[in-house]
Amino acid sequence: MAEEIRLMKGNEAIGEAAVRAGCRAYFGYPITPQNELTAYMARQMLAKGRTFIQAESEVAAVNMVYGASSTGVRAMTSSSSPGISLKQEGISYLCGADLPAVIVNVARSGPGLGGISPSQGDYFQSTRGGGHGDYYTIVLAPKGVQEAADLTYEAFSISEQWRVPVLILADGLIGQMMEGVVLPEPIDPATLPRKEWAVGHSAEMHRPYIHVTSLNLVPDALEAANRLRFERYGKIKKELVRYEEIDVDDADIVFVAYGTAARVCHGALEMARAAGMKVGLFRPITLWPFPSARLAGLAERGKRFLCIELSMGQMVEDVRLAVNGKMPVDFYGRCGGNVPSQEEVFAEVKRLMGR
Amino acid sequence: MTEKTFMAGFGGQGIISLGQLWVYSAIKEGLKVTFFPFYGAEKRGGIARASVIVSSDEIKSPIVTSADSVVVMNQDSVEIAEKVCRKGGTILVNSSLIKADPARPDAKIVHVPCNDIALKLGDVRIANMVMMGALCKVTGAVKLDKLESILPSFFSSNKRSLISLNIAAVEEGKKAVSG
Amino acid sequence: MELAYGHPKSLKPIQTKYCPGCGHGVIHRIIAEVIDEMDLQAKAIITNPVGCSIWADLYFDFDSVQPAHGRTPAASTGIKRMLPDHLVICYQGDGDLAAIGTAEIIHAANRGEKFTTIFVNNAIYGMTGGQMAPTTLVGQYATTAPEGRDPIGAGMGYPIKVCELLATLEGTRYLARGAVNNAVNIRKTKNYIRRAFEAQMRGEGFTMVEILSQCPTNWQMNPAESVEWLEKNMITFYPLGEIKNTLSASASAQAR
Ligand SMILES: Cc1ncc(C[n+]2csc(CCOP(=O)(O)OP(=O)(O)O)c2C)c(N)n1
Ligand code: SF4
Numbered sequence: 043m044a045e046e047i048r049l050m051k052g053n054e055a056i057g058e059a060a061v062r063a064g065c066r067a068y069f070g071y072p073i074t075p076q077n078e079l080t081a082y083m084a085r086q087m088l089a090k091g092r093t094f095i096q097a098e099s100e101v102a103a104v105n106m107v108y109g110a111s112s113t114g115v116r117a118m119t120s121s122s123s124p125g126i127s128l129k130q131e132g133i134s135y136l137c138g139a140d141l142p143a144v145i146v147n148v149a150r151s152g153p154g155l156g157g158i159s160p161s162q163g164d165y166f167q168s169t170r171g172g173g174h175g176d177y178y179t180i181v182l183a184p185k186g187v188q189e190a191a192d193l194t195y196e197a198f199s200i201s202e203q204w205r206v207p208v209l210i211l212a213d214g215l216i217g218q219m220m221e222g223v224v225l226p227e228p229i230d231p232a233t234l235p236r237k238e239w240a241v242g243h244s245a246e247m248h249r250p251y252i253h254v255t256s257l258n259l260v261p262d263a264l265e266a267a268n269r270l271r272f273e274r275y276g277k278i279k280k281e282l283v284r285y286e287e288i289d290v291d292d293a294d295i296v297f298v299a300y301g302t303a304a305r306v307c308h309g310a311l312e313m314a315r316a317a318g319m320k321v322g323l324f325r326p327i328t329l330w331p332f333p334s335a336r337l338a339g340l341a342e343r344g345k346r347f348l349c350i351e352l353s354m355g356q357m358v359e360d361v362r363l364a365v366n367g368k369m370p371v372d373f374y375g376r377c378g379g380n381v382p383s384q385e386e387v388f389a390e391v392k393r394l395m396g397r
Numbered sequence: 398m399t400e401k402t403f404m405a406g407f408g409g410q411g412i413i414s415l416g417q418l419w420v421y422s423a424i425k426e427g428l429k430v431t432f433f434p435f436y437g438a439e440k441r442g443g444i445a446r447a448s449v450i451v452s453s454d455e456i457k458s459p460i461v462t463s464a465d466s467v468v469v470m471n472q473d474s475v476e477i478a479e480k481v482c483r484k485g486g487t488i489l490v491n492s493s494l495i496k497a498d499p500a501r502p503d504a505k506i507v508h509v510p511c512n513d514i515a516l517k518l519g520d521v522r523i524a525n526m527v528m529m530g531a532l533c534k535v536t537g538a539v540k541l542d543k544l545e546s547i548l549p550s551f552f553s554s555n556k557r558s559l560i561s562l563n564i565a566a567v568e569e570g571k572k573a574v575s576g
Numbered sequence: 577m578e579l580a581y582g583h584p585k586s587l588k589p590i591q592t593k594y595c596p597g598c599g600h601g602v603i604h605r606i607i608a609e610v611i612d613e614m615d616l617q618a619k620a621i622i623t624n625p626v627g628c629s630i631w632a633d634l635y636f637d638f639d640s641v642q643p644a645h646g647r648t649p650a651a652s653t654g655i656k657r658m659l660p661d662h663l664v665i666c667y668q669g670d671g672d673l674a675a676i677g678t679a680e681i682i683h684a685a686n687r688g689e690k691f692t693t694i695f696v697n698n699a700i701y702g703m704t705g706g707q708m709a710p711t712t713l714v715g716q717y718a719t720t721a722p723e724g725r726d727p728i729g730a731g732m733g734y735p736i737k738v739c740e741l742l743a744t745l746e747g748t749r750y751l752a753r754g755a756v757n758n759a760v761n762i763r764k765t766k767n768y769i770r771r772a773f774e775a776q777m778r779g780e781g782f783t784m785v786e787i788l789s790q791c792p793t794n795w796q797m798n799p800a801e802s803v804e805w806l807e808k809n810m811i812t813f814y815p816l817g818e819i820k821n822t823l824s825a826s827a828s829a830q831a832r
């Protein structure tokens with residue numbers, strides 16, 4: 043039998059994928075444009091006898107995740123940009139204590155309260171740790187509803203595997219849009235193995251007592267712990283990098299874009315190809331670890347790049363770092379909640395190619 | 398095949414359910430779809446708009462900026478319809494509420510008296526279904542042959558009685574635009 | 577001839593974007609009337625919160641500052657400490673005040689900050705589309721309380737009585753609860769606001785007027801049903817009146 047294709051909003055598909063991934067506890071606080079996700083979790087988690095709490099704030103929600111995760115269960119929170127800013131404290135502590143967690147950002151435009159329309163202005167915050175201290179979180183950027191569901195589902199195991207929080211960086215368009223989606227197999231949280239690093243059940247686990255903490259007052263010891271974590275980051279950079287390439291091989295100019303912007307670029311790519319222009323698309327799926335090596339390789343082969351973002355230019359800095367001056371890297375962005383049209387992006391390619 | 402449709406009207410005219418039923422039917426017919434209702438500032442002003450794409454291929458940009466077809470349900474939305482329709486595209490106007498044609502001589506204008514037909518059937522709220530029938534007939538992009546089987550999941554049980562009325566509205570919409 | 581009734585000077589003569597039957601508009605109006613009566617337009621500063629009333633700065637015709645969600649009392653603290661002779665109005669919704677901003681309101685009240693909080697309790701998150709608020713009544717439907725607020729079974733806790741909670745803090749001097757569901761309650765609420773503003777201008781401690789207010793849209797009712805619902809369900813749980821009044825004797829004598 044063919045798999046059932048359901049028509050779902052991005053926000054709801056993310057929720058359903060989390061439920062199916064065995065998410066045992068969800069903590070949220072209302073904010074547009076991710077409200078459908080919190081409401082979906084209220085319905086599904088309560089109906090399944092799992093934990094749903096509408097927290098008093100995003101600060102509380104992420105710290106509830108910290109507590110739940112330290113018991114070894116799959117825990118999640120979600121929000122949109124202003125709320126994600128408030129979660130940075132908790133994310134820093136999660137990283138300091140090496141706890142897994144899934145954090146979803148259905149981003150909107152800023153700074154400040156800004157607007158509720160889609161934006162990619164949280165790239166810096168997402169890929170540079172975001173809070174205080176030396177750390178990174180894994181950042182996955184879906185391009186549509188199906189991928190949002192798939193990446194959310196996978197985020198839980200990736201996060202557990204590396205003991206690093208995983209951030210799903212979507213935007214208001216992906217959260218609000220409906221597409222067909224085939225959902226992954228449900229996992230019963232009760233069947234997931236107990237974690238040897240988690241608190242609770244110490245007698246049954248026959249282990250010494252565990253202290254979940256990010257505190258370390260001895261400089262050498264803290265440095266050693268940070269170095270250990272960065273060794274893990276090194277492995278993550280080798281093993282987890284993901285990207286998609288479309289028509290890159292013969293391309294003279296390659297779009298670099300993620301998420302919603304990549305969809306627009308794909309449309310512009312088709313227009314360009316129809317006009318006989320050799321244009322390709324490089325779409326990072328992991329924003330951290332960033333696919334720098336692959337981009338450097340493409341630069342070696344003489345590709346020039348055009349970064350398209352729903353921001354004033356953030357990922358373009360990583361592209362420039364990767365390309366390291368070997369080839370020109372241009373940028374075109376819209377912000378404030380505006381999404382460029384494929385015609386607009388096509389016009390920019392024509393301008394660059396002198397057509 | 399790719400059909401990019403822009404739908405516009407005011408809140409309460411059923412633009413959202415029109416778009417959702419259109420793409421849900423398309424999924425059942427094996428097509429890929431995206432449905433993006435504009436949210437945010439526009440919503441508060443009582444305006445309902447949606448980018449709706451059905452395609453046999455992977456859908457690229459989900460935002461319709463050069464529409465093959467445009468559905469316009471009220472007078473206030475005519476201006477945006479004029480802007481978003483591609484050269485040679487089709488604009489389906491709800492002629493019950495829109496008296497002057499969109500100023501797009503290069504586009505095909507199709508008149509569908511949605512409210513009148515819906516009222517004749519007994520319920521003005523199914524004007525959107527009339528329009529869907531017309532859109533189906535004019536574009537041929539979605540056949541709507543699975544509509545009857547998917548409608549039950551769209552209505553709460555106390556509204557199931559409306560299914561046959563909705564189907565009738567779609568049929569009348571098709572007839573209204575058959576030459 | 578004296579003008580018996582007109583549009584307050586401190587309120588712009590434009591139609592609000594609030595939904596039909598919403599309480600925010602009425603509350604804006606009575607605040608503006610009191611400001612006019614006290615001749616304080618040029619000295620008034622409002623902090624308009626994140627919530628439906630974020631639009632307040634479109635309507636009030638005096639200075640305003642828009643802080644982050646829930647941080648309204650902290651921002652008001654900063655303003656009032658710098659401009660102690662001004663009338664600082666800290667306008668807050670129930671999500672803003674009793675959820676994300678609980679710490680800020682408690683500590684502003686406890687420090688006896690000399691601004692006035694106008695606390696609009698509509699028992700729901702209006703702006704974000706009807707999620708449960710800390711003040712949502714037991715059994716009341718919300719998008720995040722799909723079976724109604726269930727304090728123990730679903731672990732959603734109980735509705736918070738903010739005036740009563742703050743009354744235990746010594747920094748608070750005047751805490752009253754009004755409603756805007758009918759003309760009598762609106763008139764009483766306006767008097768509470770006046771008393772609070774007068775106390776603020778005399779430099780007494782923390783003052784707050786909680787106002788029970790309709791949100792027909794997210795209560796999924798028409799305006800007429802919503803005023804009735806407020807009367808039957810909210811007022812019975814959140815009693816109206818002056819919950820705490822420890823204003824100076826001269827003030828009590830002044831009060832009508
Ligand atoms: C940090 C942060 N979290 C969440 C939001 C989203 N948000 C906007 S208004 C609001 C709640 C408003 O409810 P309330 O304070 O009761 O005001 P009302 O709209 O009911 O008047 C929320 C959660 C935000 N803007 N910022
Ligand atoms: S949603 Fe509720 S609080 Fe907001 S404007 Fe409408 S009625 Fe008022």
Ligand SMILES: [Mg+2]
Pocket residue numbers: 669670671696697698699700701702709
């Ligand atoms: Mg409220």
